[in-house]
Amino acid sequence: MALLDVEDLSVTFQRRGQRTVHAVDGVSFSVDAGEVVALVGESGCGKSVTSLALMGLLPRRGAKVGGSANFDGTDLLAQDQRSMRDIRGRDVAMIFQDPLSSLNPVIPVGIQVTEVLVRHRGMSGDAARKEAAELLDRVGIPDPRRRLKEYPHQLSGGMRQRALIAIAVACRPRLLIADEPTTALDVTIQAQILELLKELVRDSNTALIMITHDLGVVAGMCDTINVLYAGRVVESAQRRELFAAPRHPYTVGLLRSIPRLDAGRGEKLTPIPGSVRDVLPWVEGCAFAPRCNRRIDACVGAPPAMVPTHTGHSYRCVNPVPVEEKQ
Amino acid sequence: MTLASGQKKEKLDRLGELAAVRDDEQGVSLWRDAFRRLRRNPAAIVGAIILALFVLVAIVGPFLVPYDPAAPIGVQDGVVRSGQGIIPGPSSDHWLGYDHQGRDEFSRLIAGSRQTLIVGVVSTLIGLTVGVLLGGLSGAAAGLGGRWGRWVDNILMRIVDMLLSVPGLLLAVSFAAILGPSPITVMIAVGAVSVPIFARLLRGSMIAQSNRDYVLAATSLGVRRWKIAISHVIPNSLAPVIVQATLTLATAIIEVAALSFLGLGTQVLGQPEWGLMLAEAQQYLGIRPALAIYPAVAIIITAFGFTLLGEAMREALDPKLRK
Numbered sequence: 060m061a062l063l064d065v066e067d068l069s070v071t072f073q074r075r076g077q078r079t080v081h082a083v084d085g086v087s088f089s090v091d092a093g094e095v096v097a098l099v100g101e102s103g104c105g106k107s108v109t110s111l112a113l114m115g116l117l118p119r120r121g122a123k124v125g126g127s128a129n130f131d132g133t134d135l136l137a138q139d140q141r142s143m144r145d146i147r148g149r150d151v152a153m154i155f156q157d158p159l160s161s162l163n164p165v166i167p168v169g170i171q172v173t174e175v176l177v178r179h180r181g182m183s184g185d186a187a188r189k190e191a192a193e194l195l196d197r198v199g200i201p202d203p204r205r206r207l208k209e210y211p212h213q214l215s216g217g218m219r220q221r222a223l224i225a226i227a228v229a230c231r232p233r234l235l236i237a238d239e240p241t242t243a244l245d246v247t248i249q250a251q252i253l254e255l256l257k258e259l260v261r262d263s264n265t266a267l268i269m270i271t272h273d274l275g276v277v278a279g280m281c282d283t284i285n286v287l288y289a290g291r292v293v294e295s296a297q298r299r300e301l302f303a304a305p306r307h308p309y310t311v312g313l314l315r316s317i318p319r320l321d322a323g324r325g326e327k328l329t330p331i332p333g334s335v336r337d338v339l340p341w342v343e344g345c346a347f348a349p350r351c352n353r354r355i356d357a358c359v360g361a362p363p364a365m366v367p368t369h370t371g372h373s374y375r376c377v378n379p380v381p382v383e384e385k386q
Numbered sequence: 387m388t389l390a391s392g393q394k395k396e397k398l399d400r401l402g403e404l405a406a407v408r409d410d411e412q413g414v415s416l417w418r419d420a421f422r423r424l425r426r427n428p429a430a431i432v433g434a435i436i437l438a439l440f441v442l443v444a445i446v447g448p449f450l451v452p453y454d455p456a457a458p459i460g461v462q463d464g465v466v467r468s469g470q471g472i473i474p475g476p477s478s479d480h481w482l483g484y485d486h487q488g489r490d491e492f493s494r495l496i497a498g499s500r501q502t503l504i505v506g507v508v509s510t511l512i513g514l515t516v517g518v519l520l521g522g523l524s525g526a527a528a529g530l531g532g533r534w535g536r537w538v539d540n541i542l543m544r545i546v547d548m549l550l551s552v553p554g555l556l557l558a559v560s561f562a563a564i565l566g567p568s569p570i571t572v573m574i575a576v577g578a579v580s581v582p583i584f585a586r587l588l589r590g591s592m593i594a595q596s597n598r599d600y601v602l603a604a605t606s607l608g609v610r611r612w613k614i615a616i617s618h619v620i621p622n623s624l625a626p627v628i629v630q631a632t633l634t635l636a637t638a639i640i641e642v643a644a645l646s647f648l649g650l651g652t653q654v655l656g657q658p659e660w661g662l663m664l665a666e667a668q669q670y671l672g673i674r675p676a677l678a679i680y681p682a683v684a685i686i687i688t689a690f691g692f693t694l695l696g697e698a699m700r701e702a703l704d705p706k707l708r709k
Contacts, residue, residue, distance in 0.1 A: 114606055119532060140532075148607035155606075160599035165621045174617070175607045226607065 460488025517584025
């Protein structure tokens with residue numbers, strides 16, 4: 060059994076006088092120890108909401124969470140706030156997108172690193188400071204003792220993200236959720252941060268859920284990839300399989316809209332027209348149909364089901380892209 | 387007072403940092419950054435100089451006054467007969483002349499500064515303390531407390547609203563009337579007026595901070611809610627409150643004077659206080675209007691100093707003006 064089994068996760072946002080929004084609509088996936096699983100999709104597809112739901116960080120009013128998330132025997136979605144607080148940071152930790160706003164601007168970095176050590180590992184004073192310095196050293200921050208005394212704005216962007224990662228891995232969590240960890244960073248720094256994450260996962264056998272819109276990030280480090288569209292998984296496959304033979308038109312669209320160095324001079328990028336519909340997208344058939352160039356009559360009416368294949372590759376499409384057609 | 391202790395803390399911080407890391411040249415925290423911008427603002431310098439003089443006078447002035455501010459020298463010497471409308475003006479011996487009881491006006495003005503400073507600062511501290519407690523509790527409850535928190539917040543804020551709905555001076559007068567006239571009454575009354583302002587300000591600031599990413603990040607690490615409130619949210623929410631405290635000092639001084647003027651303040655015989663001096667001078671406006679002008683000018687200059695510094699601090703700490 061996998062370390063984390065997410066089964067039919069759904070999140071709906073309800074506000075009086077407004078239409079209910081199905082942000083996540085029956086997402087299922089699983090993550091094993093030492094495995095890197097990606098949730099990929101464009102803005103509004105529900106990938107961040109999925110991560111917040113798993114962490115129990117969604118607002119208690121207005122957000123309704125359904126389904127289950129079995130984490131080593133405990134259902135993360137069924138925990139009350141008190142026990143969830145003990146799990147967060149210790150067993151499951153999260154790395155956020157913007158390292159500057161995720162660090163408290165008026166407190167030295169050191170205190171923010173030791174805070175979690177004090178909270179979950181019962182360390183105090185000198186021991187915590189020593190451990191914090193070691194953590195910063197481990198994530199590749201030079202001169203950690205000095206950095207501990209500095210404020211977030213005195214660190215560079217990459218350094219801040221490293222510090223944030225140090226805080227997240229401080230208690231050696233078994234599951235890490237990285238929500239767009241490289242989006243706010245320079246391209247050069249991005250590669251370093253991804254390398255660091257890969258290393259941490261390999262060394263400590265941590266499971267990592269990588270949330271990103273960037274297929275480049277995914278190609279570099281993820282084992283399994285789940286492509287999300289409008290709150291549902293539309294394609295799920297091993298990395299090689301997905302890049303070699305994408306079946307869902309949306310995945311193909313995503314791949315075609317990435318600039319490639321090996322593309323010919325005259326070749327143009329093909330953007331996907333339109334944007335995600337946010338209200339009940341899956342009720343009247345495939346949510347991607349209005350933007351799809353392979354739309355057929357069967358797309359409208361009933362929502363398509365996941366089609367499994369013998370390789371573990373599955374897709375949610377009634378008119379999938381044939382394998383040969385991939386360029 | 388706030389300024390003096392702020393500078394001292396600044397200095398201690400700096401020393402501590404220098405002792406710890408020598409090569410750290412750009413150790414600029416939020417406050418140090420703001421302080422640097424303050425120093426470049428002429429208004430802040432003027433305000434700080436006024437306040438420094440005021441504090442200096444309040445501390446050492448009473449020891450240096452040429453005459454006992456409570457002694458009716460003029461009457462004893464027979465030069466002041468206020469009943470007959472004779473109150474001599476400035477002379478080389480008595481720089482600002484006598485008051486209606488034959489006391490040296492200059493000495494009274496100097497000695498009065500201490501009373502004004504003490505009452506002003508203490509009343510602001512009272513308001514600040516109670517306001518921060520109320521606002522902090524309310525803000526923490528509203529921002530992080532869930533359903534119960536909203537209840538706590540609602541109840542606290544309705545109490546604050548009640549205080550806020552009564553005009554400041556009326557509130558102060560009612561407090562003074564209940565507690566009986568004394569300097570302590572004045573402090574409590576003037577402090578009570580500023581409680582709702584501090585409370586509302588801190589609460590609003592805390593709620594805004596509660597939605598920031600670093601709070602979510604701290605929550606995602608399992609940090610307890612009270613710890614988040616105390617060590618993350620409040621330190622980030624205090625800037626506007628501190629600015630408000632400086633500005634409140636200005637109004638507190640004016641309000642203290644107003645309460646004294648209404649006869650609800652210092653009743654210790656002969657002890658000078660600017661508002662009281664103003665009230666006493668009222669009867670002799672026709673004979674010696676200057677007696678009212680001196681304390682009035684003193685009050686205005688002091689309040690002006692606090693306001694200048696407060697506004698400059700507001701600018702220096704304004705996140706919109708920060709790069």
